Amino acid sequence: MYVEILKPGLSTSIQDKGRLGYAKYGIPFSGTMDRYSATFANALVQNREEDALMEITLLGPKLYFPFTTKIAISGLSAQIFLNDVPIPLNQAISVPEKSVLEIKRVTKGRYAYLAVAGGFLNKKILKSRSQYKNISKYSSLQKKDKIPLKLYKEGVFIDDSNTKVRYAFEKYGDIPIEVMPGPEFKYLTKKDQQALLNSSFTVSPDSNRMAYIFEERIIAKTKPILTSPVLPGTVQLTPGGKLITLMRDAQVTGGYPRVLQVQSDSINALAQKKAHEKVRFISTI
C-alpha cells in the first residue's frame, strides 16, 4: 500500500510534529509549519495528532493512489482535483482505487496539508518522519517516490458523517502576530522598541521553512551577543537591520540579538503569509 508522486510540486514534504529530543545535537525541530491546519486535517481522517502528513507549498503535487483510502486536505483555499473533479478543502473524502489527486495551487496562504488515513509511513529517522536536509536524503518529495501507507479498511472508522467541524479561518488573514519581548528587547531604545511593535513588515521572497525574512530594515543600536539558544518564532535583528523570524527548520542556536518571540499559535498564522504580504506585531505582555 503506497501513494506515488507523479509530480512533486514546488516543495512538497512529509512532516509530523517534529524531531523532538535532539536539539542538544544541533538538530532542528522541523515538523509542520502550520500546526493548526495539520492537526485539523489529521482529525478529519481520525488520525492521531502525531501522524505524518504531506505539507504542500503554493504549487502542489500530482499523486497516484493505487488503492482506496480516505483523505482530507486542510488550508485556507486551494484548487484540488480528484480524477479531474474539483473537491473541497477541510472535509474528509473517500478516494477510490486507481485515483489521481492533483493539488494545483494553494490560492490563499502558503501551505496546505494532505492527511491520509493512518498517516504517511515513510521511514522514521531519529524518531521523526519529518524531511529535513542533512537528516533525510532529500528535503522534499521527488518524482516517482512511493510513500508507504496503511492499508485502509472500510468500517474501521467511526461514522462521523453527522459531525460538523469548522476550520477556524479567523485564525489567519489580516490579524496581528502576537509576540512577547525577546531577551535582548530591553537593550533597544524606547524609540526602536516602538518601531518594532508599531510598523508593518513585508514578507520577503527569500522566506522558507527555516526563516521568514522581512524587507524593511530597523536600524537600531543592538548589543552583540554570544551564541545563544533560539527557537521557532524567535525574531532576530542583525547589525544590518534585517529582521529574521526563525521558523520550524531553524537552527537551535544563533548569534544575533533576539528581540521578539512569536507566540506558538501565531507561528501558524505567520507561516501562512506569502511573499509580499504584510505583517504587524502586537505585544501580548
Next chain:
Amino acid sequence: MRKKEFTIEVFSDRSLLITWEERIEENLLDFILMVKAELKKQYPYNNVEIVNTYHSLLVTYHLNVSLHKESSLVEDCITRAINKPISQKSFVYRLPVCYDKKFAWDMTELSETSQLSEKKIIELHSKKIYTLYFIGFLPGFMYLGGLDERLYIPRKENPRKSVEAGAVGIGGEQTGIYPNDSPGGWQLIGNCPIPIFSIHKDPPIPFVAGDRIQFYPISLEKHEALKAKAKEGSYTFEKEKYVR
C-alpha cells in the same frame, strides 16, 4: 565564579531561559552542565528539551505547562547544583586529522598570516585539548573552545559553496569539523576521516557538551585506511575519562 547570579525569564509561551553573566569560561560550563543534569533528573523525558550554550540554558516544554510553576522547580534545580561540589563526568576523545595538502587548502594562507611554519601550525593545533561547549548552528556542529591565539584567522571573505564533511578548519577564534557537506567560510587545514555525525546512529554524534576533543596528525595513507575502516562501520573513537 558568580554562579548564584542568574536570571530566569520566560523565553516563549513554552520555554524558560536561564542566563548567567556573558562569558566563555570552563568553570561556568561545568556548573551549567551540573544544572543541566539536575534538570534532566527533574524532567527525564524527551518532551522537555534542555539546551545549553556558553552562558545560558533553555528549557523547552513540548506540552502545556504553567511556566510560573515550572520556574520555581527550575530554580530548585539550580539551588541543588549550587550546593554540590563541582564534579564532572566527561571524556576526552582523540580524533585523527590528516593535515595533508590534499585537504589543507588554506594552510599556506594561515602560514603567511600567522608567520608560523606548517609544521608549527599542526603542532599547535593538535597539542591543545579543546572543550566542547555545545552543539549548534548545524546538526553535529561543535562549538570548541581553547584554540591557540597564534592560530586565530578571519573567515574567508567569500565562503566556499561546498565544503566536504570531515573538513577541519579555523574561523576567527574557533576551530572545528564540518559534520556534513555544506557551504562554509572557515579556513581549511585538514580532514578527519571518521564521520562524527551519522543519522544511522542514535545519538547521531557521540560527543556531548562538556566532553573534550583532541586532534592527532595522521598521514594520507592512514587517512585512507581509516576512511575505509569507518565505511565498514568498524571504527570507534579513542576516548578516556577526562580529569582536569
